[in-house]
Amino acid sequence: MSKNEESKALTWDDFMKVEMRVGTIISAEVFEEVRNPAYKMVIDFGVYGTRKTSAQITKLYQTEEIIGRQVIAVVNFPPKQIATIMSECLVLGGVGDNKEVTLIHPERQVKNGTRIG
Numbered sequence: 001m002s003k004n005e006e007s008k009a010l011t012w013d014d015f016m017k018v019e020m021r022v023g024t025i026i027s028a029e030v031f032e033e034v035r036n037p038a039y040k041m042v043i044d045f046g047v048y049g050t051r052k053t054s055a056q057i058t059k060l061y062q063t064e065e066i067i068g069r070q071v072i073a074v075v076n077f078p079p080k081q082i083a084t085i086m087s088e089c090l091v092l093g094g095v096g097d098n099k100e101v102t103l104i105h106p107e108r109q110v111k112n113g114t115r116i117g
Contacts, residue, residue, distance in 0.1 A: 019076040020092070020116035021045050022106055028063040033083040039063055040085055043073060046113030051075065051088035059100040072104045072116055 023043035031038040037058040044050050053073070057066070073089040080087045093101040106114075 016117065017076075018074060020072055021048060021075050021112075022070055022110050022114040022116065023051070023073055023075075023089075023112050024068065024070050025066050026050065026068075028066050030058075030063065031083065031085075039066075041066075041091070043071065043089060043091070044112050045073075045075060045089075046111060048075060048113045052085050053087045053089045053091055054082050054085060055091045055093075055101070056099075057091075057093065057101045057103060059098070060102060066103075069103070070105050070109065070112075072106070 023045040025041050026044045027042040028039045031040040031054050034054065036056055038054045038056045039058060039061075040052070040054050042050050042052055051073070071091050073091045075089045077090055092104045094104065095101055
């Protein structure tokens with residue numbers, strides 16, 4: 001590991017602070033008020049409640065196909081104002097060469113709120 005990599009290395013405690021949980025998208029619609037194409041979504045995290053967010057996933061997904069899909073999201077960032085909504089979580093995805101986002105999701109259906117770790 002190089003010095004630069006060492007300076008960026010996380011401890012186990014650092015990693016455990018990031019609270020990633022499984023949730024199901026219960027609503028999705030085009031987010032008209034933003035500059036870059038995105039969807040407004042509400043995600044159900046089971047006992048952790050529902051959270052609003054937006055995601056720039058319009059290149060690979062249509063709203064009707066993501067409703068009911070389970071995703072992984074970071075749920076312990078502070079809320080952030082994005083145009084007209086307060087984003088309450090960050091949906092995770094892989095970013096391709098053309099900035100297309102592929103959603104990360106569980107291989108099998110699991111209970112909403114399940115912790116990733």
